[in-house]
Amino acid sequence: MAMRPKLLAFLCGLFCVNVFLPWGALSQEKGERATAPASQQLSLAQAVMCEEIKDHAPHNQAIVFSVTNGSTSCFTSFDPVPEKTYIYHDWFYRDKLTTRIKLFLRPPRWSTFSRIQLREADKGPWRVEITDRKGALLCIVRFSITD
Amino acid sequence: MNNFLALFLTLQWQDIVDILLVSYIVFRLYILLRGTNVFRVLIGIAFLWVFHRIAVSLGLIVTSWAIQGIMAVAALIIIVVFRNEIRSVLQAKNVKALLWGYPRKTAETPVDIIVESAYELAQSRSGALIVLPGKEDLQEVLHSGIPWGGSVSKEMILSIFWHDNPVHDGAAVIKGDQVEEVGAVLPLSHRKDLPSYYGTRHRAAAGLAEASDALVIVVSEERGDVTVALGSRMKVIKRKEDLARMLRKHAGVSSKQGGYLSRQRLELGIAALASVVFITGVWFIFARGLDTLITFETPVEYMNRDPAIEISDTSVNAVRLHLSGSDALIKSIRPEQVKVRLDLSRSVVGPNTFSIAQKNISLPPGVFLKKVEPSSVTVILDHVKRKEVPVQIDWAGKLPEGLILSEARLDPEKIELIGGQKMLENISTVYTEQVSLSTIQKSGTMTVKLVLDPASLKISPSSRDKVTIEYMVTRRAR
Numbered sequence: 001m002a003m004r005p006k007l008l009a010f011l012c013g014l015f016c017v018n019v020f021l022p023w024g025a026l027s028q029e030k031g032e033r034a035t036a037p038a039s040q041q042l043s044l045a046q047a048v049m050c051e052e053i054k055d056h057a058p059h060n061q062a063i064v065f066s067v068t069n070g071s072t073s074c075f076t077s078f079d080p081v082p083e084k085t086y087i088y089h090d091w092f093y094r095d096k097l098t099t100r101i102k103l104f105l106r107p108p109r110w111s112t113f114s115r116i117q118l119r120e121a122d123k124g125p126w127r128v129e130i131t132d133r134k135g136a137l138l139c140i141v142r143f144s145i146t147d
Numbered sequence: 148m149n150n151f152l153a154l155f156l157t158l159q160w161q162d163i164v165d166i167l168l169v170s171y172i173v174f175r176l177y178i179l180l181r182g183t184n185v186f187r188v189l190i191g192i193a194f195l196w197v198f199h200r201i202a203v204s205l206g207l208i209v210t211s212w213a214i215q216g217i218m219a220v221a222a223l224i225i226i227v228v229f230r231n232e233i234r235s236v237l238q239a240k241n242v243k244a245l246l247w248g249y250p251r252k253t254a255e256t257p258v259d260i261i262v263e264s265a266y267e268l269a270q271s272r273s274g275a276l277i278v279l280p281g282k283e284d285l286q287e288v289l290h291s292g293i294p295w296g297g298s299v300s301k302e303m304i305l306s307i308f309w310h311d312n313p314v315h316d317g318a319a320v321i322k323g324d325q326v327e328e329v330g331a332v333l334p335l336s337h338r339k340d341l342p343s344y345y346g347t348r349h350r351a352a353a354g355l356a357e358a359s360d361a362l363v364i365v366v367s368e369e370r371g372d373v374t375v376a377l378g379s380r381m382k383v384i385k386r387k388e389d390l391a392r393m394l395r396k397h398a399g400v401s402s403k404q405g406g407y408l409s410r411q412r413l414e415l416g417i418a419a420l421a422s423v424v425f426i427t428g429v430w431f432i433f434a435r436g437l438d439t440l441i442t443f444e445t446p447v448e449y450m451n452r453d454p455a456i457e458i459s460d461t462s463v464n465a466v467r468l469h470l471s472g473s474d475a476l477i478k479s480i481r482p483e484q485v486k487v488r489l490d491l492s493r494s495v496v497g498p499n500t501f502s503i504a505q506k507n508i509s510l511p512p513g514v515f516l517k518k519v520e521p522s523s524v525t526v527i528l529d530h531v532k533r534k535e536v537p538v539q540i541d542w543a544g545k546l547p548e549g550l551i552l553s554e555a556r557l558d559p560e561k562i563e564l565i566g567g568q569k570m571l572e573n574i575s576t577v578y579t580e581q582v583s584l585s586t587i588q589k590s591g592t593m594t595v596k597l598v599l600d601p602a603s604l605k606i607s608p609s610s611r612d613k614v615t616i617e618y619m620v621t622r623r624a625r
Contacts, residue, residue: 060551061553062551062552062553063542063552063554064542064546064552064584066545066546095574095576123543124541125541125542125578127539140537142539144541146542146543146584147545
């Protein structure tokens with residue numbers, strides 16, 4: 001039974017393949033398998049930009065990323081997750097939507113992330129809008145890609 | 148003849164004002180400078196200009212270049228060589244005299260008193276040197292004169308040249324009815340043909356007469372005769388009447404006062420008429436010369452817009468005007484003289500199409516509109532609205548190695564924009580100007596401006612046009 005969370009995380013990771021550049025991944029905190037009560041609402045606990053995901057956690061959180069890093073990630077953590085659902089990470093370059101990534105969540109708590117590969121033409125201000133399955137805006141994370 | 152009349156019939160009121168104004172300026176220049184060397188040189192330059200135009204029209208390239216060069220140098224020469232005369236014209240007169248006043252008849256030279264005095268001095272064998280200036284300024288040639296400023300009288304002149312008077316050896320300068328200077332030193336003549344019995348006094352008289360247009364009376368101490376030096380001539384005058392006639396002629400004083408005044412009026416009238424004819428001719432050469440066509444790109448100006456409505460877009464920002472007119476006028480057009488204005492008072496929200504007609508275009512006089520491209524302009528108008536939008540920092544450059552910009556707070560986080568409704572619908576963020584990372588070493592604050600795109604957007608008066616950034620820098624984790 002102790003192996004099941006890791007197995008679940010692996011399976012969720014398989015969902016996070018993106019057609020373009022980014023790909024999503026999901027992880028779940030160890031030992032959390034209980035289903036949250038259905039009366040509770042989906043709640044975003046953390047949304048940050050980071051250089052990479054290490055050990056299921058954001059590594060080098062920042063608001064400015066050098067294009068030489070090669071990629072950048074948007075990490076989101078939800079607590080509680082009342083039921084199986086999905087969210088979107090909408091990546092905007094200035095005010096133009098460039099990528100929409102669908103990420104699945106599972107009760108009772110869930111962390112997930114999306115990532116984009118960086119190119120020279122991506123330099124400038126960006127934002128990631130995190131919305132639920134109904135399109136309700138949960139959070140906006142702003143950052144910049146620079147030299 | 149019909150063509151000539153047709154030309155005059157096309158004159159606008161601006162053309163007439165133009166001609167009259169410049170004619171008056173030319174006339175005033177004549178009034179102020181007549182009789183001076185500057186005026187003579189100006190006439191010379193005017194002739195050079197005419198020759199230059201003729202040379203250009205005949206295709207005499209080198210001649211036209213040479214004349215052009217001479218004209219350029221002549222302008223400099225006038226200022227340098229005739230600076231005293233120009234200064235005396237401009238300084239001696241007030242603004243009214245410069246713009247309006249006519250030269251009053253100068254105080255009449257008391258010829259009879261001078262003649263009587265000269266012959267009385269000759270009779271008493273007292274040497275004398277009397278200078279009667281012409282139109283030229285003598286400041287450069289006269290030296291060491293002592294200002295006198297007394298009215299001319301026989302007693303005055305006799306006392307100036309009295310043996311024991313310290314200034315009796317110098318010259319007395321008489322201008323009008325005033326003795327201006329006494330004891331003046333005149334330049335000596337170096338002529339070889341002067342009689343050997345002429346002393347320094349006669350050589351001085353000859354020297355000044357050669358160097359200027361002044362008339363100099365010399366009374367000989369030894370021989371008791373009266374000599375007049377004028378130009379290169381020296382002449383002994385035996386009779387008082389002859390001397391009086393010479394002095395009157397030199398001073399421009401007629402024996403009949405009325406005759407002088409009427410001649411003066413006639414001269415001014417002819418000068419005024421000549422100015423008008425000359426400038427009218429020049430004007431017609433410039434304004435009604437060969438037709439030239441040019442294309443002029445002019446921005447469209449919009450007037451009488453309802454303050455609650457804003458221009459969100461236009462089909463064109465500028466229109467091309469095909470203009471015709473004389474070569475000189477076309478070349479002298481300045482952008483601010485050409486305007487295309489559209490009246491938005493009757494326009495509505497949404498697209499409005501305006502035809503650009505003659506009434507929408509203002510042109511300088513003498514320039515005519517041939518064609519407008521495009522002939523119509525579409526203006527899209529929108530309601531003016533307000534919208535609050537978040538501010539985002541536009542970071543640029545590169546952070547020093549090993550540092551991470553982990554967080555930044557903005558004050559204010561949002562600002563209110565004013566602009567067209569449709570324009571605002573597409574705007575969800577306002578960005579700052581580019582903020583350089585290269586100088587950041589540690590956490591701190593800075594104030595930056597906002598960039599509005601499109602530029603027609605405005606920041607609400609209730610919002611600030613700058614934001615303060617408080618940023619946190621951390622070390623990069625391995």
